[in-house]
Amino acid sequence: MFKSNIPDGTLDKKWEDYKDHVKLVNPANKRSLEVIIIGTGLAGASAAASLGELGYKVKAFCFQDSPRRAHSIAAQGGINAAKNYQNDGDSTFRLFYDTIKGGDYRSRESNVYRLAAVSASIIDQCVAQGVPFAREYGGLLSNRSFGGVQVQRTFYAAGQTGQQLLIGAYQALERQVALGNVEMFTRHEMLEIVIIDGKTRGIIARNLITGELERHFGHAVLLASGGYGNVFYLSTNAMGSNVTAAWKAHKQGAYFGNPCFTQIHPTCIPVTGDHQSKLTLMSESLRNDGRIWVPKQKNDPRKPGEIPEGERDYYLERRYPAFGNLVPRDVASRAAKERCDAGYGVGTSKQAVYLDFASAIERYGKTECRKHGIENPTAEEIRHHGTEVIKEKYGNLFDMYAKITGEDPYTTPMRIYPAVHYTMGGLWVDYELMTTVPGLYALGEANFSDHGANRLGASALMQGLADGYFVIPYTIGNYLAGEIRTAPIPTSHAAFEAAEKIVSDRLSQLKNINGTQSPESFHKRLGKIMWDKCGMARNEAGLKEAIDEIRALKAEFWRDLRITGDIGEFNPELDKAGRVADFIELGELMCQDALMRRESCGGHFREEMQTEDGEAKRDDANFSFVAAWEYKGDSNWELHKEQLEFEVAHPSQRSYK
Amino acid sequence: MEHYTMNLTLKVWRQKNKKDKGSFETYSVSDISSEMSFLEMFDVLNERLVHEGKEPIAFDHDCREGICGMCSMYINGRPHGPWEGTTTCQLHMRAFKDGDTIVVEPWRANAFPVIKDLIVDRSAFDRIIQAGGYISVNTGNAVDANAIPIEKDKADTAFAAAACIGCGACVAACKNSSALLFLCAKVSHLTLLPQGGPERKTRVVDMIAQMDKEGFGSCTSTGACEAVCPKEIPITNIARLNAEYGHAGLTSDK
Numbered sequence: 026m027f028k029s030n031i032p033d034g035t036l037d038k039k040w041e042d043y044k045d046h047v048k049l050v051n052p053a054n055k056r057s058l059e060v061i062i063i064g065t066g067l068a069g070a071s072a073a074a075s076l077g078e079l080g081y082k083v084k085a086f087c088f089q090d091s092p093r094r095a096h097s098i099a100a101q102g103g104i105n106a107a108k109n110y111q112n113d114g115d116s117t118f119r120l121f122y123d124t125i126k127g128g129d130y131r132s133r134e135s136n137v138y139r140l141a142a143v144s145a146s147i148i149d150q151c152v153a154q155g156v157p158f159a160r161e162y163g164g165l166l167s168n169r170s171f172g173g174v175q176v177q178r179t180f181y182a183a184g185q186t187g188q189q190l191l192i193g194a195y196q197a198l199e200r201q202v203a204l205g206n207v208e209m210f211t212r213h214e215m216l217e218i219v220i221i222d223g224k225t226r227g228i229i230a231r232n233l234i235t236g237e238l239e240r241h242f243g244h245a246v247l248l249a250s251g252g253y254g255n256v257f258y259l260s261t262n263a264m265g266s267n268v269t270a271a272w273k274a275h276k277q278g279a280y281f282g283n284p285c286f287t288q289i290h291p292t293c294i295p296v297t298g299d300h301q302s303k304l305t306l307m308s309e310s311l312r313n314d315g316r317i318w319v320p321k322q323k324n325d326p327r328k329p330g331e332i333p334e335g336e337r338d339y340y341l342e343r344r345y346p347a348f349g350n351l352v353p354r355d356v357a358s359r360a361a362k363e364r365c366d367a368g369y370g371v372g373t374s375k376q377a378v379y380l381d382f383a384s385a386i387e388r389y390g391k392t393e394c395r396k397h398g399i400e401n402p403t404a405e406e407i408r409h410h411g412t413e414v415i416k417e418k419y420g421n422l423f424d425m426y427a428k429i430t431g432e433d434p435y436t437t438p439m440r441i442y443p444a445v446h447y448t449m450g451g452l453w454v455d456y457e458l459m460t461t462v463p464g465l466y467a468l469g470e471a472n473f474s475d476h477g478a479n480r481l482g483a484s485a486l487m488q489g490l491a492d493g494y495f496v497i498p499y500t501i502g503n504y505l506a507g508e509i510r511t512a513p514i515p516t517s518h519a520a521f522e523a524a525e526k527i528v529s530d531r532l533s534q535l536k537n538i539n540g541t542q543s544p545e546s547f548h549k550r551l552g553k554i555m556w557d558k559c560g561m562a563r564n565e566a567g568l569k570e571a572i573d574e575i576r577a578l579k580a581e582f583w584r585d586l587r588i589t590g591d592i593g594e595f596n597p598e599l600d601k602a603g604r605v606a607d608f609i610e611l612g613e614l615m616c617q618d619a620l621m622r623r624e625s626c627g628g629h630f631r632e633e634m635q636t637e638d639g640e641a642k643r644d645d646a647n648f649s650f651v652a653a654w655e656y657k658g659d660s661n662w663e664l665h666k667e668q669l670e671f672e673v674a675h676p677s678q679r680s681y682k
Numbered sequence: 683m684e685h686y687t688m689n690l691t692l693k694v695w696r697q698k699n700k701k702d703k704g705s706f707e708t709y710s711v712s713d714i715s716s717e718m719s720f721l722e723m724f725d726v727l728n729e730r731l732v733h734e735g736k737e738p739i740a741f742d743h744d745c746r747e748g749i750c751g752m753c754s755m756y757i758n759g760r761p762h763g764p765w766e767g768t769t770t771c772q773l774h775m776r777a778f779k780d781g782d783t784i785v786v787e788p789w790r791a792n793a794f795p796v797i798k799d800l801i802v803d804r805s806a807f808d809r810i811i812q813a814g815g816y817i818s819v820n821t822g823n824a825v826d827a828n829a830i831p832i833e834k835d836k837a838d839t840a841f842a843a844a845a846c847i848g849c850g851a852c853v854a855a856c857k858n859s860s861a862l863l864f865l866c867a868k869v870s871h872l873t874l875l876p877q878g879g880p881e882r883k884t885r886v887v888d889m890i891a892q893m894d895k896e897g898f899g900s901c902t903s904t905g906a907c908e909a910v911c912p913k914e915i916p917i918t919n920i921a922r923l924n925a926e927y928g929h930a931g932l933t934s935d936k
Contacts, residue, residue: 033903071821074821075820075821078821079818089744089750089753090742090752090804090805091750091804091805091807091808092808093751093808093849094744094745094750094751094849095750095751096744096745096750098745098749098750099745099749099750108827108828110828146822146824149826150819150821150824150825150827151827152824152826152827152830152877153817153819153823153825153877154816154817154819155817155840155844155872155875155877155878157837157840157841157844157875158827158837159837159841160832160834160837160838160885161834162834163831164831164833164834164837165828165831166827166828182841183841184845185845187749188749188845188847189841189844193845195811196811196815196816196817197819197821198817199808199811199812199815200812200816200818202808202812203812203813211805211808219703234797261747263744263745263746264743264744264745264746265744280852297715297717298715298717300715300717300718300722300725300726301722302719302721302722302725303746303747304748305747306747329860366918380742402705406791424767425747425748425772428748428765428768428772428773429719429772429773429774431774431776494821495821495822497847498821502717511888541733543729543731543732545725545728545732580900583820587732587735589731589732589735589736589738590737594699595699595740595798595801596798597738597740598732598738612897617819625747638871
């Protein structure tokens, strides 16, 4: 079913027309239709709540101990919406255009336009649920700016926007649980998709506490299982974030879209040593007020405060005067890498740049002093008042930085470096968010759809909630309307039995290797290969090496893995081993995809393909397509291409100068 | 910041499953960097245990940036360890010095049964939310977001309460295992906002009934919960909850 199914009509009318004509399911029939949802982040929880409200029988699954813990909770900076509350020229079209351009013209126009069109409703819905967004003194909602954009359209709740949005969706979900419309399965992991006569009919899940395998029937299955950034081992993802659900689906026939499109976020706390288990993001919102710089002198041994203004290189402001510190993430990350590689990095590792708030503190301080009627304020007074403003805006982020590094970012600049953060690639879906397997959908970060080769800041929350609240409730009806005559299939069906056997065989196989190395140690090694050779910069020779190294690692994994504990009990080592096994296979596909795409676009930077001044050089003539990979067996994939048509936003060299 | 390494003795609670009695095991760890997080120190120990063919220590953790609420260790007699306003995952080893002995236990409360080692079952919190910790608004019913202006102070106070991560440290710290700080955070968040008005009375009554049913104890205003809350939810929210509960109980209309 490799057809994008984009509706006819002009771009701005497609979604409206679709909704006007899409098939509906009457309330009585909804009660007998069952939907399974994997993952309870923004996409999964919002979909579960909305479908439960509509009357479908929903079963939701998460591996954490509560749906509220999904990693959407860690999103910091904000959520975009084309509300134009600031009267600064924003519109649905501008949000659409910024997103397409930000994604370096590698996403589908129709999907992105729909995303922009429903964005305003998301804010309305969240406020109605009681999400405590930041407000102005007049009681109305506040906005700030994010990268790659020249308007203020980002809504936020201090540095905890994801948490507040997720709690809103979680509460809506728990309300449906209380009403009996949603059944919640926590500490469960989906390990197989069940397909009967070409349609998705359920899943096999493992109860992580007891180790028992369970069979669940559904008329449709929604994967909202998040991204796969943890393939790099070190990333800003949660420790448990994994690709397993998506990967099982892929191996059962769902194509994987643009796997090599990964986002390296420019502002994260740098690595300190081998013990490091994860990286922590410092929100992009900090670039509203923080200025990024390195010393003009190589290997400058001085402390940041001792380096005078004239000897600092504010390299983003120098290279990109129009957007300055607010260039998109891929551009900012590469620029930081360029400076550090050239020998201008700071800190003990020299793999860091400064993010400095001194001038913002001074600017805010002066304004506040004026507001408080302080004439001729002292530097101390200005500092005090300015610090208060920064504290209110970013307090939790500054605290987090201080706890991790032991340094006070109010008085000394933060040290930051890029880190893996988000994956634009994911399961290929059509306009209705259906994968190539009928009845199997992918939502949120788990799909490939809206961000092209680079996601703009504050757009992941928008997409997760758009998919769950406002897209899937319409599009799933179009499929389920054809299923009203399908009675629930008993899980004693041979297909369920076969799927369960695949899972139990694989678990035994993993357990019975009885080797010497832990799942964690393999994961670390995979991450190193991926970061070195399929990270911020990629080239043909490196990618080929990476593929060989990953294959060797895979063989070693299946020969020398050690899992302590047993299968039939709570066993985090076993859970981890299964996830690492899938990451290894995915890693190879990512390298294959990166090797195939002989162009640079967004976060995918092929060193062979760059402009004279080191910017990404796209090749629209040959690569204006979505790469959708079909699994054909061990280390074997077939490439399918979805050509991208640009009717409105015509591709041009992306410029933020 | 000066970095250093240290050797430590750990006394960790090991319990195979819910039915097992459980006991402390002693481990020594060496060359621990002051730059590590507390959980990374556990990673090092676990990696060694796996290497020795022993079962690693099970503990809950996920985001490791202090926001998901999954981590839950009771460290030297204090939930989340010695730092104020900090989750276990954000606690760093520079809080300790060479030669220290550290005692690590799971949350202890009847309503939070141990699943394995340091992992407990906190699903009671989800059921308390199910009892009324929400605003009943279906998707698509919302008016324009700016149609409801909210005083900044109120919005800020609601946000401060909504910052609760549902980790359960408040219950673990309380001598009565009361869940009132968790509960009042949600009630305050929703009551302070006009959107939460219509269900104000039923919410507080139903949530408290569910809390009692789950086997949490009563509040005796000791304040241990506030002292250990990683998000520093103030105990004044309990006063607000009590007022709400009294108001709901003393008025006849629903």
